[in-house]
Amino acid sequence: LLGPAGEPAPTIFAEMTALATRTGAINLGQGFPDEDGPDEVRDAAIAAIRGGANQYAPGRGVPVLLQAIAAHQERFYGLELDPDRDILVTAGATEALAATILALTASPDDEIVVFEPLYDAYAALAALSGARLRTVPLRFPDFQPDLDELARAVTDQTRLILVNDPHNPTGAVFTAEVRAEIVRLAERHGAIIVTDEVYEHLVFDAPHVPISTLPGAAARTLTISSAGKTFSTTGWKIGWVSGPAALVDAVLAVKQFLTYVNGTPFQSAVAVGLALPDAFFAGIADTLAAKRDLLGEGLRAAGFSVSTPAGSYFTITDAGPFLAAGQDAAEFCRVLPERAGVVGIPVTAFASPEHRSEYAGLVRFAACKRVDVIAEASARLRGLA
Ligand code: PMP
Numbered sequence: 001l002l003g004p005a006g007e008p009a010p011t012i013f014a015e016m017t018a019l020a021t022r023t024g025a026i027n028l029g030q031g032f033p034d035e036d037g038p039d040e041v042r043d044a045a046i047a048a049i050r051g052g053a054n055q056y057a058p059g060r061g062v063p064v065l066l067q068a069i070a071a072h073q074e075r076f077y078g079l080e081l082d083p084d085r086d087i088l089v090t091a092g093a094t095e096a097l098a099a100t101i102l103a104l105t106a107s108p109d110d111e112i113v114v115f116e117p118l119y120d121a122y123a124a125l126a127a128l129s130g131a132r133l134r135t136v137p138l139r140f141p142d143f144q145p146d147l148d149e150l151a152r153a154v155t156d157q158t159r160l161i162l163v164n165d166p167h168n169p170t171g172a173v174f175t176a177e178v179r180a181e182i183v184r185l186a187e188r189h190g191a192i193i194v195t196d197e198v199y200e201h202l203v204f205d206a207p208h209v210p211i212s213t214l215p216g217a218a219a220r221t222l223t224i225s226s227a228g229k230t231f232s233t234t235g236w237k238i239g240w241v242s243g244p245a246a247l248v249d250a251v252l253a254v255k256q257f258l259t260y261v262n263g264t265p266f267q268s269a270v271a272v273g274l275a276l277p278d279a280f281f282a283g284i285a286d287t288l289a290a291k292r293d294l295l296g297e298g299l300r301a302a303g304f305s306v307s308t309p310a311g312s313y314f315t316i317t318d319a320g321p322f323l324a325a326g327q328d329a330a331e332f333c334r335v336l337p338e339r340a341g342v343v344g345i346p347v348t349a350f351a352s353p354e355h356r357s358e359y360a361g362l363v364r365f366a367a368c369k370r371v372d373v374i375a376e377a378s379a380r381l382r383g384l385a
């Protein structure tokens with residue numbers, strides 16, 4: 001977690017956003033939208049602040065949000081949750097992940113099986129808790145796990161299987177077969193499934209399937225999501241975790257000493273968002289799918305090979321043709337602003353030392369930007385050839 005001189009090393013996202021700011025390059029690195037989300041949600045936050053919702057929230061979350069999360073899970077997925085016992089509001093999905101991992105793992109005897117490339121917080125949080133990570137690689141361009149590799153990774157030492165579906169950084173959506181295998185392995189080895197579904201509404205080809213809807217899964221699954229992506233409010237840091245009451249209680253026991261509570265007026269605004277009509281949710285997926293297509297075309301025209309993501313903000317490219325001898329994607333991304341005026345994130349930043357070489361040529365670009373921004377970035381990247 002620390003740099004060579006003991007200083008806190010910036011995350012790859014902070015580093016690349018700072019690089020974009022310093023060089024004036026287009027930031028297709030860090031995943032945040034460059035346009036605001038729905039007026040109703042932002043207006044509700046302003047009204048809540050003006051209306052005096054400015055003190056500590058109740059420990060599990062503001063009741064209207066707990067009820068809205070339960071209603072959302074029922075409406076989209078047919079899941080029945082008790083708003084008073086099965087849900088905990090957190091400071092973004094990040095705190096939900098932190099409190100969950102800290103609550104449920106403690107030592108290297110507790111293994112966390114996770115898919116790689118992996119979101120940077122997962123490895124950092126495993127390090128904080130002392131748990132050992134076992135990674136299952138996902139490979140360009142379809143990024144589905146090999147079921148034998150998955151089966152070998154899950155053992156009786158496995159405490160958690162940490163899933164991220166849709167997946168950051170690859171944009172992969174797991175197949176029904178992969179999801180079923182995860183549940184089967186968790187049951188066989190007594191593991192808990194923790195599933196980070198922050199991109200649940202940003203899927204392009206088929207409706208999102210939460211792993212907790214699979215037969216046998218709900219009793220052993222904690223599901224994490226966040227308002228950041230769905231309502232374009234990444235700065236509000238309102239997330240939640242839901243699942244069996246006993247597991248949620250364990251997470252609450254840790255969360256209460258991380259932040260105690262968070263974001264009172266934003267919580268009630270997110271409740272308004274979760275109750276928006278279906279057309280809103282279909283609209284954000286369609287808009288992002290069109291941006292994914294535009295970015296994919298632009299990257300292909302610039303000479304990259306591109307994977308077609310089924311969800312999330314992100315597209316992965318193979319930058320192989322543009323790498324100088326001995327250069328990897330991390331070095332390429334550091335000079336890309338100078339060479340082309342664009343910032344991307346090297347997939348090596350999401351890799352374990354063991355598998356880093358498999359991702360050495362891959363770069364992640366974010367599609368959650370304005371159409372004119374994507375078009376301009378594509379034009380700039382064509383200049384690389
Ligand atoms: N998980 C994944 C897979 C993410 O991509 C992100 C953020 N982009 C988070 C968690 C963190 O979400 P939040 O900002 O709500 O903490």
Ligand code: GLN
Pocket residue numbers: 011013014029030031032168
């Ligand atoms: N999750 C976002 C991404 O993957 C950024 C989050 C962050 O900066 N920590 O780009």
